Amino acid sequence: MDFLSYDFLFFFLLLFIIYWRLDRKKQNLLLLLGSYFFYACWDWRFLFLMLFVTGIGYICAIGIYRAEQKHKNSILWSSIAIHAVVLFFFKYYNFFIDNFNRLISDIMRVGDISSFWLDIILPLGISYYIFKSLSYNIDIYRKVIKQPATSFLDYALYISFFPQILSGPIERAANFLPQVAAPREFNVKFFSESCYLFFWGLFKKVFVADGLAQIVNNIFKEQGVVSGFDVLIGAYAGTFRLYADFSGYTDMAIGIAGCLGFRTMLNFNLPFFAKNPFDIWRRWHISLSSWCRDYIFYYLNRARLRLGLIGIGGTSLAIIITMITMGVWHEASWAFLIWGLYHGILLTVANALGKLSGNFLPDRLKKKNKWLGALGMFITFHSFVFGELLYMSTSTYKSVGQAVNVIRNLFFNFTLTSGSATFLVIFIFHTWILIVIEFFQFIKNDHFVVLKWNFWIKTVFYVLLIWLIVLYWGFSGPGAFIYGEF
Amino acid sequence: MANFNYKKHFPWSFVAAIMIFFLTQGTLAKLPAFWQTFYKYSEPIMGRMFRLEAKLYFMPDKKSADKRVIILGGSTVAQGYDTKYLNTEFLAKGVRFYTIDIPFGNPVQLFLLKDRIVKEKPDVVILMPDVGGFYISEHGLFSLGRFFPYTVTWDLIFDPDIVPYLIKHLGVKEVFRERAVFLDGIVNKVVFPRRHRFVLTGILEKMVNAALTGKKPDFQEYYFTTGCSPDFYEKTEKRFRSENKRSFEQSKLTPLCKELFVELVLYFQRNNIKVIVVDSPMNQEINSLYDNKLNTLYNDFLLEQANQLDLVYVSLDELPSFDKDNDYIDYDHLNAQGREKMSKFLQQYIESDFENFFKY
Numbered sequence: 001m002d003f004l005s006y007d008f009l010f011f012f013l014l015l016f017i018i019y020w021r022l023d024r025k026k027q028n029l030l031l032l033l034g035s036y037f038f039y040a041c042w043d044w045r046f047l048f049l050m051l052f053v054t055g056i057g058y059i060c061a062i063g064i065y066r067a068e069q070k071h072k073n074s075i076l077w078s079s080i081a082i083h084a085v086v087l088f089f090f091k092y093y094n095f096f097i098d099n100f101n102r103l104i105s106d107i108m109r110v111g112d113i114s115s116f117w118l119d120i121i122l123p124l125g126i127s128y129y130i131f132k133s134l135s136y137n138i139d140i141y142r143k144v145i146k147q148p149a150t151s152f153l154d155y156a157l158y159i160s161f162f163p164q165i166l167s168g169p170i171e172r173a174a175n176f177l178p179q180v181a182a183p184r185e186f187n188v189k190f191f192s193e194s195c196y197l198f199f200w201g202l203f204k205k206v207f208v209a210d211g212l213a214q215i216v217n218n219i220f221k222e223q224g225v226v227s228g229f230d231v232l233i234g235a236y237a238g239t240f241r242l243y244a245d246f247s248g249y250t251d252m253a254i255g256i257a258g259c260l261g262f263r264t265m266l267n268f269n270l271p272f273f274a275k276n277p278f279d280i281w282r283r284w285h286i287s288l289s290s291w292c293r294d295y296i297f298y299y300l301n302r303a304r305l306r307l308g309l310i311g312i313g314g315t316s317l318a319i320i321i322t323m324i325t326m327g328v329w330h331e332a333s334w335a336f337l338i339w340g341l342y343h344g345i346l347l348t349v350a351n352a353l354g355k356l357s358g359n360f361l362p363d364r365l366k367k368k369n370k371w372l373g374a375l376g377m378f379i380t381f382h383s384f385v386f387g388e389l390l391y392m393s394t395s396t397y398k399s400v401g402q403a404v405n406v407i408r409n410l411f412f413n414f415t416l417t418s419g420s421a422t423f424l425v426i427f428i429f430h431t432w433i434l435i436v437i438e439f440f441q442f443i444k445n446d447h448f449v450v451l452k453w454n455f456w457i458k459t460v461f462y463v464l465l466i467w468l469i470v471l472y473w474g475f476s477g478p479g480a481f482i483y484g485e486f
Numbered sequence: 487m488a489n490f491n492y493k494k495h496f497p498w499s500f501v502a503a504i505m506i507f508f509l510t511q512g513t514l515a516k517l518p519a520f521w522q523t524f525y526k527y528s529e530p531i532m533g534r535m536f537r538l539e540a541k542l543y544f545m546p547d548k549k550s551a552d553k554r555v556i557i558l559g560g561s562t563v564a565q566g567y568d569t570k571y572l573n574t575e576f577l578a579k580g581v582r583f584y585t586i587d588i589p590f591g592n593p594v595q596l597f598l599l600k601d602r603i604v605k606e607k608p609d610v611v612i613l614m615p616d617v618g619g620f621y622i623s624e625h626g627l628f629s630l631g632r633f634f635p636y637t638v639t640w641d642l643i644f645d646p647d648i649v650p651y652l653i654k655h656l657g658v659k660e661v662f663r664e665r666a667v668f669l670d671g672i673v674n675k676v677v678f679p680r681r682h683r684f685v686l687t688g689i690l691e692k693m694v695n696a697a698l699t700g701k702k703p704d705f706q707e708y709y710f711t712t713g714c715s716p717d718f719y720e721k722t723e724k725r726f727r728s729e730n731k732r733s734f735e736q737s738k739l740t741p742l743c744k745e746l747f748v749e750l751v752l753y754f755q756r757n758n759i760k761v762i763v764v765d766s767p768m769n770q771e772i773n774s775l776y777d778n779k780l781n782t783l784y785n786d787f788l789l790e791q792a793n794q795l796d797l798v799y800v801s802l803d804e805l806p807s808f809d810k811d812n813d814y815i816d817y818d819h820l821n822a823q824g825r826e827k828m829s830k831f832l833q834q835y836i837e838s839d840f841e842n843f844f845k846y
Contacts, residue, residue: 006669189495196497455499462503463510470507471683 001041002480003252004202011038012256019260024183031157031260038162039124046123049086054159056082057133061140061148061155072141079137087130090123095332125165127329131291132159136173138295145174154180163256167249167483169267169287176262184261193448194258199465200450201251204434205481207468208244211430212237215423220396226406228414233423235389235410240431242388242482243271246285249481266447271384273442275376277343277350280384288326297322312352319351320344335395342387433465515678518544527689527696530564530709535642536685538586545584548607553581553844556603559614560591562766565709565819566614568829575833579840584608588643592619593747597651598643600753609844610760612832615747616818617766617784620739642681644671651749655742708825710815718816719771726775739783751795760846762798763788767808767828772817806831 001008015034019027040047060079064072088096097116105112136158139145149155158176219226219234226234247268257264267287274280281289300318309317320341327340389410393403440449450458514520525540548554557563564587572583586603588595593615603611649668652661661668674681696702715721751761765788768781785801792799806827808814813824820828836843 006666192495192497195500199500455502458499459502459506462500463506466503466507467510467679470677470680471687473680473683 001038003249003256004205007041016259020186027184028153028157028180031162032153032160035157035160035162035165039160039165042124043121046121049090049123049126050129050160051156053083053086053129053133054156057136057159058149058152058155060137064137064140065148076137076141080134083130083134087126090120090126092328092332094118094120125167128168128170129159129165131170131288131329132173135170135291135295139172139174145177149173149177151181161257161262163253163260164264167246167253167481169250169253169265170291171264171287175265179262186261190258190261190263193451194255196255196448196451197251197258198255199462201248201253201255203465203469204244204248204251206474207465207472208430208434209241209248209482210474211472212241212244212427215426216241216392218419219423220392220406226409227417227420228409228411229416229420230423231389231406231410232414233420233427235385235392237423237427238392239385239388240427240434243268243284244434245481246483249483269447270438270442272381272438273377274380274384275373276354276380277346277383280380281343281347284384288329292322292326292329296325312355315351316348319347323347333395335391338394339387339391342390346383346387433468511678524686524689526705527692527703528685529688530706532688533685534561534564534587534589536682538588539682541584541586542602542606545606551580553579553610554606554608555581555583555610555612556606556608557583557585557612557614558587558596558599558603559766560587560589560595560616560619561709562591562616562818562820563587563614565815566767566825566828567832568825571826571829572833576836581836590619590622591616592622593743593750594622594648595619595643597648597746597750598645600647600750601645602643604754604757604759608759609846610762611754613751613761613763614766615763617768617781620743620747620784620787622740622743642671642674644668644675646672648746651742651746655745710819710821713815713821719774723774739787744787748791748795751791751797755796755846758846760798760844761795762800763792764800764832765802765805766818767805767813767820767824768802769808769810769814769817771810775817800835 001011011034015030019030022030036047039050056079060075060082063075064079067075094117097113097118101113101117104110105114136145136155140148149158154177155173157180158171158173161171161176164171215237216234219230220238250267254264254267265287267285269283269286271280271284274283281293297318300321301315304314304318307314321344323344324337324340327336327338327343330336330339389407393406394400397403397406437450441447446452450461453461521540521543525537528536528540530537557567557569563585567583567585569583569585573581576583584606586599588599591614596613596615644667646668649661679686692703751763754761765781765785781802788799789801791797808820808824808827813820813827815821
């Protein structure tokens with residue numbers, strides 16, 4: 001069941017009407033059953049896997065909480081191991097077999113393990129709920145959460161909450177569980193904001209993301225030579241498309257959760273206005289990047305200190321490992337591994353430069369300077385776009401040479417083709433509203449800046465968006481959400 | 487549900503925006519200038535459903551003394567009749583001709599149009615369904631549209647009257663499985679720009695292009711203006727055989743199509759419209775594609791219906807002979823010369839017994 005389907009519309013309307021007539025316990029039960037139904041519409045068999053992960057997370061949390069200090073560690077590691085095995089089997093097993101087989105059969109020529117390849121279906125949302133369950137256990141261990149959930153149903157709702165199950169955000173239990181335990185109040189202002197978020201997310205998906213897809217698919221295809229200018233437009237379009245698609249989905253998810261009275265975490269905070277590579281990860285896919293920071297980077301950082309790796313080298317290693325993990329979290333592929341490595345190197349360089357500038361730059365340059373800020377934004381944005389280009393070219397082309405060629409064209413074959421002007425016009429047409437609105441959001445530092453506009457300006461703006469959504473709605477509905485595949 | 491401060495926080499501007507949207511789209515759908523301008527920019531194939539609606543929109547209210555003939559079918563209708571010629575020939579007698587064509591031209595599609603046709607009060611409907619349309623696979627009915635997104639019409643002209651027939655022939659399960667198509671159809675009935683979203687955005691792009699370059703695109707009336715390449719038939723036959731197409735094996739008319747054809751004729755007749763069924767001219771080359779000779783079963787069926795229902799049937803034998811090399815563009819679409827022949831034939835056919843032609 002997709003957010004943008006008639007089935008979901010009927011499902012949500014029915015649930016919404018019943019939901020606000022019930023007391024808290026019944027609301028939670030309804031949401032849990034609704035979430036399981038939502039998931040079962042995709043494939044009911046994998047509900048058992050979700051229940052298994054839920055059970056493990058719940059039991060281990062109680063175990064960690066109640067056990068003596070010396071046993072806490074082993075319970076936590078058992079929990080991490082079980083979660084990792086489940087995730088590895090469904091998501092990474094075949095990738096591992098493929099590559100290991102290539103190594104021993106094609107390169108070393110010592111054997112063949114291709115028969116170990118299994119026809120595995122990747123369960124929808126597995127990366128999201130495994131990470132949710134893991135973070136809950138670690139938070140209990142670290143005492144970020146003072147005590148585990150008293151009700152299994154509440155915890156099961158946290159894991160399976162339907163607005164977040166397909167593509168996140170990867171909500172933290174510390175934020176969600178207290179809301180499940182507390183009575184919910186229907187607040188008209190919050191409801192209006194949530195509806196607006198859903199509407200804005202829908203616009204981003206239908207008009208911006210799906211509109212830009214035609215450029216990306218035209219430029220990055222297996223056949224044909226791509227000119228440098230087209231690669232540049234393709235890289236911009238691909239980055240904006242990914243952003244509009246994923247943040248559009250997230251906005252819708254947050255909006256739906258908001259209609260049910262839940263305040264969920266922000267997943268995107270105007271990432272293209274980030275001033276440095278660290279800042280962008282505080283703004284882009286926040287729930288994943290903060291997860292990796294809190295549960296991988298901090299751990300690695302402590303470990304390297306324990307091992308005596310003091311200095312910039314140790315930090316860099318921790319950063320790179322964290323970013324590679326973040327890359328392969330998306331998908332078991334070399335393209336994402338390279339993407340993670342690239343961002344790891346970028347952060348390492350930024351870290352080193354930050355340290356150097358701290359030591360050597362004069363004080364007047366260290367002070368806030370709007371031009372330096374703008375330059376920082378420009379460089380950060382383009383380094384991010386380059387990362388997306390790396391991913392797009394490595395995932396599109398089968399041969400490494402072709403992928404390298406495309407990137408080389410960007411710098412050494414910067415020519416215009418007959419289609420270049422069209423690509424540029426389509427790109428501008430599908431992005432200008434998003435850019436203008438985000439600019440207002442940035443200067444006012446308010447995500448709901450539109451809601452504060454004059455009644456008639458707001459109305460005209462909504463009419464424009466409705467027209468564009470209606471006209472650009474795909475033939476068989478909007479395209480699939482990119483992050484739904486992860 | 488404690489906070490009910492609706493007056494202040496309710497999204498009134500959004501409600502107003504929805505109302506304005508419906509108002510603007512409703513107004514647009516009623517504006518002659520909109521239809522005229524967009525019709526000129528529309529393309530015959532991609533914009534055929536838009537053109538269909540535009541044609542129905544531009545059909546003037548019928549005066550009581552006038553006679554109206556609607557020629558209804560698939561692309562062979564659009565390509566096969568010259569209404570300008572016919573209207574000139576019958577101007578003095580007050581007869582007006584209109585061609586209404588729908589993708590595939592099969593009875594299912596034609597059935598969906600029945601109310602729209604009746605609303606225009608024709609005296610005679612000349613039905614020229616596509617022969618191939620009677621052989622569609624029932625279980626490929628919906629997926630057929632999926633493969634040809636720009637010619638699909640289900641969601642554009644949806645008529646709920648068809649649902650009982652679909653349930654009868656396809657079963658509740660399949661109809662339920664394809665529920666989104668029906669729901670789309672209902673939404674599209676209300677939201678006009680959604681119905682024609684692809685055509686409208688395409689035309690808008692053309693308009694912008696025309697404004698920027700100062701060149702207006704030429705108006706194209708017919709689907710095909712040039713003939714096929716000399717090796718077209720040979721190549722198609724080869725492709726057909728290599729792909730082992732399903733339709734190659736069709737050996738019976740689809741029961742759903744047969745039933746809907748009968749229902750359509752009866753519906754027109756109940757509304758005092760005379761129905762004449764005219765066979766589609768067919769290039770002999772088509773027999774190399776279908777071993778079962780498409781026309782045999784089709785003709786038998788129509789002959790049987792002509793006897794059972796009070797309808798006139800003009801078979802292939804009565805049509806003028808069309809030359810396979812000079813009158814066709816492909817297997818079943820006529821070129822300008824073929825169109826002239828077909829239109830003249832219809833003119834003579836009507837003239838030969840004008841008094842009785844409109845009697846029903």
